Amino acid sequence: MTRNIRISPLTQAAFAPYGDVLNCDGDPDKMINAGLCGRFHDRARVDVTDGQVGISLFRSELRALPYQLDLIERHPAGSQAFIPMSMDPFLVIVADAGLQPQAFVTAPAEGINFHRGTWHGVLTPLSGPGLFAVIDRIGEGANLEEHVFDTPYSVNF
Amino acid sequence: MTRNIRISPLTQAAFAPYGDVLNCDGDPDKMINAGLCGRFHDRARVDVTDGQVGISLFRSELRALPYQLDLIERHPAGSQAFIPMSMDPFLVIVADAGLQPQAFVTAPAEGINFHRGTWHGVLTPLSGPGLFAVIDRIGEGANLEEHVFDTPYSVNF
Numbered sequence: 276m277t278r279n280i281r282i283s284p285l286t287q288a289a290f291a292p293y294g295d296v297l298n299c300d301g302d303p304d305k306m307i308n309a310g311l312c313g314r315f316h317d318r319a320r321v322d323v324t325d326g327q328v329g330i331s332l333f334r335s336e337l338r339a340l341p342y343q344l345d346l347i348e349r350h351p352a353g354s355q356a357f358i359p360m361s362m363d364p365f366l367v368i369v370a371d372a373g374l375q376p377q378a379f380v381t382a383p384a385e386g387i388n389f390h391r392g393t394w395h396g397v398l399t400p401l402s403g404p405g406l407f408a409v410i411d412r413i414g415e416g417a418n419l420e421e422h423v424f425d426t427p428y429s430v431n432f
Numbered sequence: 433m434t435r436n437i438r439i440s441p442l443t444q445a446a447f448a449p450y451g452d453v454l455n456c457d458g459d460p461d462k463m464i465n466a467g468l469c470g471r472f473h474d475r476a477r478v479d480v481t482d483g484q485v486g487i488s489l490f491r492s493e494l495r496a497l498p499y500q501l502d503l504i505e506r507h508p509a510g511s512q513a514f515i516p517m518s519m520d521p522f523l524v525i526v527a528d529a530g531l532q533p534q535a536f537v538t539a540p541a542e543g544i545n546f547h548r549g550t551w552h553g554v555l556t557p558l559s560g561p562g563l564f565a566v567i568d569r570i571g572e573g574a575n576l577e578e579h580v581f582d583t584p585y586s587v588n589f
Binding site: 406 | 454465473476486491513517518543555563565566
């Protein structure tokens with residue numbers, strides 16, 4: 276038997292237990308470049324226990340809805356931010372300490388940062404080129420825990 | 433009298449003295465997510481002398497060509513990466529130790545990382561929403577040097 280999860284719009288408040296929403300809501304913290312550019316400063320809790328913070332690119336196949344969620348993962352040694360390189364919303368799945376998943380969809384031009392140790396689904400772009408910049412820990416040693424759901428969830432709007 | 437600079441396509445080779453081109457050229461370093469996602473691993477020389485590496489967002493007005501270049505800047509305490517959050521190419525200006533500028537245009541879905549201390553122009557999107565994620569040093573103290581050209585450069589294709 277499949278369990279259903281409904282996708283909600285991503286909001287700072289709903290996502291706060293899991294990470295940071297990276298967007299330009301509100302006023303910039305500072306205007307730079309002679310007033311032509313707004314800086315929304317230091318919007319993610321970037322946090323690695325060792326190694327270094329680095330920038331990688333992910334290119335993912337697109338996923339279709341309903342999405343069958345059977346796996347979540349977490350990285351005990353570091354936060355992980357996903358910055359979409361196109362204006363396409365993407366699906367974001369997180370789970371709490373009790374492994375109860377929640378699903379969100381981003382707005383265009385919105386990234387997210389999973390706090391260190393947060394359970395989350397794998398990268399699930401729904402449209403566009405599936406290209407993301409990823410800011411996470413670069414270092415040696417295992418930094419991946421996985422949990423497989425015996426009964427998968429069906430994720431949809 | 434105005435001096436002219438021609439814009440060249442951005443290539444790893446031409447940009448190497450100044451920084452890193454962040455794109456998915458070539459094969460991924462690793463396939464993840466059951467083979468559905470390629471990781472292009474650790475593509476930027478992220479380098480801060482103190483403080484922390486953080487993620488900010490920049491929202492810039494668009495610039496028109498020919499672009500009048502009268503100012504370059506550099507950050508002695510840290511590298512600075514610009515990840516476009518749309519598929520729009522943008523203008524990248526750098527200068528060598530002799531303050532001779534060079535201008536490049538990115539391909540869609542391409543970011544750049546200025547190495548620590550590299551002279552560069554301000555953010556100059558040419559089309560699209562002008563939204564970028566910026567990965568740079570978060571910390572106290574001055575981290576900006578500017579150079580004003582007495583005679584501006586006119587930058588164009």
